[in-house]
Every structure is written in structure tokens, then in C-alpha cells.
Amino acid sequence: MDGHGHAHGHASAGQDELAARLRERGLRNTPQRGQVLAAVRELGHATPEQISESVPGVDVTTVYRNLEVLEDLGFVKHAHLGHGAASYRPAEDDHVHVVCHQCGAVVDAPPDLVDALATRLHTERGFVLDRSHFTVFGSCADCVAAADGEQTPPVGR
Amino acid sequence: MDGHGHAHGHASAGQDELAARLRERGLRNTPQRGQVLAAVRELGHATPEQISESVPGVDVTTVYRNLEVLEDLGFVKHAHLGHGAASYRPAEDDHVHVVCHQCGAVVDAPPDLVDALATRLHTERGFVLDRSHFTVFGSCADCVAAADGEQTPPVGR
DNA sequence: CTAACTGCAAAAATTTTGCATGCAC
DNA sequence: GTGCATGCAAAATTTTTGCAGTTAG
Numbered sequence: 001m002d003g004h005g006h007a008h009g010h011a012s013a014g015q016d017e018l019a020a021r022l023r024e025r026g027l028r029n030t031p032q033r034g035q036v037l038a039a040v041r042e043l044g045h046a047t048p049e050q051i052s053e054s055v056p057g058v059d060v061t062t063v064y065r066n067l068e069v070l071e072d073l074g075f076v077k078h079a080h081l082g083h084g085a086a087s088y089r090p091a092e093d094d095h096v097h098v099v100c101h102q103c104g105a106v107v108d109a110p111p112d113l114v115d116a117l118a119t120r121l122h123t124e125r126g127f128v129l130d131r132s133h134f135t136v137f138g139s140c141a142d143c144v145a146a147a148d149g150e151q152t153p154p155v156g157r
Numbered sequence: 158m159d160g161h162g163h164a165h166g167h168a169s170a171g172q173d174e175l176a177a178r179l180r181e182r183g184l185r186n187t188p189q190r191g192q193v194l195a196a197v198r199e200l201g202h203a204t205p206e207q208i209s210e211s212v213p214g215v216d217v218t219t220v221y222r223n224l225e226v227l228e229d230l231g232f233v234k235h236a237h238l239g240h241g242a243a244s245y246r247p248a249e250d251d252h253v254h255v256v257c258h259q260c261g262a263v264v265d266a267p268p269d270l271v272d273a274l275a276t277r278l279h280t281e282r283g284f285v286l287d288r289s290h291f292t293v294f295g296s297c298a299d300c301v302a303a304a305d306g307e308q309t310p311p312v313g314r
Numbered sequence: 315c316t317a318a319c320t321g322c323a324a325a326a327a328t329t330t331t332g333c334a335t336g337c338a339c
Numbered sequence: 340g341t342g343c344a345t346g347c348a349a350a351a352t353t354t355t356t357g358c359a360g361t362t363a364g
Contacts (some may be wrong), residue, residue: 026221028338028343059346060164064329080237100159109282115214116273117293125266126298127255133294136274185318185363206353215320221354
């Protein structure tokens, strides 16, 4: 539920920092902006629709507009986990998404999982990988096991 | 804009194989199905919309429905390259997509680029990676250079 | 002939845009 | 008070569903 923020320096301290960063840009510190950021932090990762449902009083339009602002300010990031649903999450929550095609499960893996890939991409092509926007698709262990079990029987289909 | 097909082995041979696989399933070999498959092969990778534009006489609805059938039969695959746009491409065209956030360029990288990642995911978590559905996001060399150039000047803002 | 397929219309789902009012500063 | 933000309505996108006519097998 809560992520009793220990905040090494600037991570969850954001609620206050939000006001500061907004002012720097000449933007306003509205309650809706705080609510949207809080929702993203509480949900971990969620679609604009889920976030909207999580903040009753706020219009969907405002959610979209504020997610954009929050991402621009560096408070949230988004990644593409499935078909059309973009998933937003706290910027300080750094990890790689692993999604299972069969069961749809979304697992978070440590970012160093792609260090080798990142290094190779950079060395060979000068490409700087954005690890936070990174999604890996495939079949999780459970679904692989289930598929095997289905293929083994001689019954066919 | 012709695609004088040379067909090395079994790649583009699919036009005939398509008829066979369709019959196996009790499905019909309609001209639209052949046209959609041909379009995917000619475009390399394209969104349903682009494919639709590429096949004038065929309705968008039919494109969607046939892409589903073709994917089910294993003739095409799709991956998520950007926001909401799914990109379809020939199944035999195996590579990893590298997308630049800044300029939007989509580069194809050899599949072995993710071999290390695939192995590690499998060993550590029993997860079987689907390389064809794989997209890497970040900044290409050109855009990184452009960004550096912009930061260097002392003019600040 | 039979039924799968297609095209067209309409619905559903998702994200964006325009504008008058409201509220942060 | 000034003008950025919000909310509501409407538009623009994108994908799905229903149906009657068409056509492959």
C-alpha cells in the first residue's frame, strides 16, 4: 500500500518538490496535479483510465494533461506494456517490465538485466537505451509449463 | 513500386502456402487475404492503417480481420513500436526493433542482440523471451549528438 | 448450394481540442 | 487582477460489432 518514503534525496519527497518544480516553470500547484501524482505513486503502474478512476473528482481530460506535465517535469514515466494501454509510474521506480503474452502478468525485473544490451547498443550503434521505457514480451515460466502439458498428451485437440 | 519477388527459399513462397494453410483450417483463400499478406511483405513493417492505404479496394475492417487470421496462421507478427500503433511484419523477418524517442526513427537490429538477455531471463526466471515482439526505446546516435550540441553553448536559458 | 468473407454503417473505446468559468499566485 | 487550469462538450482516432449481399469451395 504505502511506500513509507525514506527518500534518499529527492524520490518520494516529490509532493513538496512538485510545488517547487512547478513554480520554476511558471506552472501552478493545483490540487489535481498533486492527486494525479499521488495516484501514480500509489498504483505503482497504471493506465490513464485507471488513474482517472482512482481520482474521482478529477476529469479524465485533466488526468491526461497532468500526466504530460508530470512526465515533462520528470516525476513520472510511461512505458508500453500491452496493446494500446500506456502505463505510468513514478520516475524513481526504476525497473524493466516483463510481460507474459499468455496470462498477461506484468513482472518487474531489476534494471541491470539489460545492462549488457545497453552497453552493446551504445558501443555498436551509439544508441542510448532508455531502460525505463523498456518492455520485454514472452511467456512466463507458468505459462510455458502449461503449454508443455497441453502439447504432451497425444489427444491432439 | 513493384516488388519483383525473387523469393530465396520459403519466405515469399507463402502466397501458395497461404492457400494450403487456409484450407487446413477450413478457411477461404480470398484475394483480400493475399493482398493483405503481400502488403505486409512489401511494407516490411506497417500499421493497420498503412496497410489499409496500401490496399485500395479492401476495407479497413477486412484488413483488421485478416491480420488477425494471418497472425494466427503464423504468416505475420506484430510488435508495439510507439504509442498506440501496432506494427505488423512478415513472420520470417526476424529482428529486434530499436526506436528513437526524439526523431521517431525505427531501426532493425539483429536478433542476436538480445541473446544474452534472453538467456539470462530464461535461466533466472524461466521466462521465454519472444524476440519478435521486442522493442527497445532510447535515443539514436544522431539525436544524442544534437542534444549535446544544444547543451554545450553557454547561452543557457 | 452452403457458409465463410467482404463492405458498409454504427458502436465502442481512447485521446485530443475548444471554450467559458474558476482559482492559484 | 492576470492568465494558467479545470471541467464539460464535441471532435478526431482507432478498433470492434452487426448485417445483408457476395463468392469461394
